Amino acid sequence: MPPRKAKGTVVETSTTKVSVSKAGAASKVESKARVTKRKVVEADPEPDITSEEEEDEPRPVKKRKAPVKTKVEAEDSAAEEEQPKTAAPKKRRVTTKAKSKPEDTMPLAERTAIASLKKAMYIGAHVSSAGGVQNSITNTVHIGANAFALFLKSQRKWANPPMTPEARDGFRSLSETHNFEVHKHCLPHGSYLVNLAQAEKDKATQAYDGFLDDLQRCESLGIKLYNFHPGNTNGDARDAAIGRIAAQLNKAHKATSTVVTVLENMAGQGNVVGSTFEDLRDIIALVDDKARVGVCIDTCHAFAAGYDLRSPEAFAATMTRFDDVVGASYLRALHLNDSKAPFASHRDLHANIGTGFLGLRAFHNIMNYDALAGLPMVLETPIDRPGPDGKTVEDKQIWADEIKLLESLIGMDAASAEFAALEKKLHAQGASERAKIQDQVDRKGAKDAKKASAKPRGKGKKKKAEQESDDGSD
Structure with missing residues (x-):
């Protein structure tokens, strides 16, 4: 069993068991796994995970590609890809972004012939x-x-x-x-x-x-x-x-x-x-x-x-x-x-x-x-x-x-x-x-009418006043 990596930026969700015949080979596998983990952290500092699980029992290493897919890639690809022999942390994706789709298939009303x-x-x-x-x-x-x-x-x-x-x-x-x-x-x-x-x-x-x-x-x-x-x-x-x-x-x-x-x-x-x-x-x-x-x-x-x-x-x-x-x-x-x-x-x-x-x-x-x-x-x-x-x-x-x-x-x-x-x-x-809406229309109409009937200013106002005076009106 390789020792758990101490860095807080990586959370392991599973342990791995690697059987090797030589100590040097085991060291190389462990080193590659750590490099892979480091790359994952740099590419995706906040993986799309809502829960993290650690398994009590170790399980065999699965062949998986080291790079972790983005959320979009995970949605668009349904096939598993061939993976390298080195172990990589397995992370569970619980939430995914929903794609645009048509309305529910059950009709709200049947079409009329x-x-x-x-x-x-x-x-x-x-x-x-x-x-x-x-x-x-x-x-x-x-x-x-x-x-x-x-x-x-x-x-x-x-x-x-x-x-x-x-x-x-x-x-x-x-x-x-x-x-x-x-x-x-x-x-x-x-x-x-x-x-x-x-x-x-x-x-x-x-x-x-x-x-x-x-x-x-x-x-x-x-x-x-x-x-x-x-x-x-x-x-x-x-x-x-x-x-x-x-x-x-x-x-x-x-x-x-x-x-x-x-x-x-x-x-x-x-x-x-x-x-x-x-x-x-x-x-x-x-x-x-x-x-x-x-x-x-x-x-x-x-x-x-x-x-x-x-x-x-x-x-x-x-x-x-x-x-x-x-x-x-x-x-x-x-x-x-x-x-x-x-x-x-x-x-x-x-x-x-x-x-x-x-x-x-x-x-x-x-x-x-x-x-x-x-x-x-x-x-x-x-x-x-x-x-x-x-x-x-x-x-x-x-x-x-x-x-x-x-x-x-x-x-x-x-x-x-x-x-x-x-x-x-x-x-x-x-x-x-x-x-x-009728109230809004009425108020606007009254406002417009008031503007239209407003007395002219300046010379025009003075001339109108003179005309009114000549007519004998107040």
Whole structure:
């Protein structure tokens, strides 16, 4: 038995028994083992160990490589490698870093057969693609959806690694296994960083490159629709910004072959392009290949921008206006979101279906509008809720339930007791949030009105006072 090494930086978890015929050979083995231990300590001063065990009985030396693998190497390798003849301390790895994986395999809801619905409404949600785009398919099945959206890469950074062949092939294979027609009912969302209206040359190039990379990923996956926010003028003239957006689209269309770039309508905040149907029309007018461009109507954005969807009459008027200004043939998808903010507030605050200012009747209108059949309809509603420990957790059951709720509205009589009960229940659930946002909107409106009505200063103020005096007013 070699003596235990005295240094405190190494903890032995086992003893070794070495049989040698010569004392010199035993000394060499012991020396090599000590060198190996020293290298391990230098490479990994805090090994990934949660418990240390010492065995009472010695056991034969196993053939193992002296260098200890890192945690990542241990995760990625399942095979044991051939090891040298010298003894090395055996250390137990108890904790490992979990890899990104799809949601639990047990579905929260079963997918509804489209043929069983009175109208072919393909409803889903924007699911996670963490760990690879192929996981988005499993995550879609998990919530019982027939359509889905995803990010094709990180939407919050410019530099992203290329898609792996495994992710690409896995996506195609799983979409076929689960009967998803991804060329029709998958709607990837563009990066929030990309602004195709950017005027500054370097930033415009960066935006275009990121945009084109996503289109190329779509085509490698067999996806035909790609949704994105039009852009921001950054204070420049709107017409000029619209011209730059269209120019970037024309360039991207020439560099690709099949994917349709889908403009999303916006809520009308600041310098954002796309809050009016006229903005969308003007971009499309400048696109050379009209077959390669379309529109996604976000219900929350439309409502916030001043397009009413709440009553059957208001909904019909809005859809007629879209047809007159843009053209119904360009409508390729919908984002289904209620609104925490009131009508024409220009605030982009998504609410769960039926709990916001839009209300359940707006979604009944959508679910029973024949022209929308066959289009991908994607939920982007909130699913965060407090967990048992007080921390925020994502509850995918919310999406699963909302999909079934929307499907149940197809063909439902809006004058029925069933609909009235649903509407009342959901309206009550969102009451406190609506009141809070309404108060914010009212206070801001009062503040803006006060600013607008403030008396002019300086000469203008003096001139106005003189005019009032001439009029005989106080």
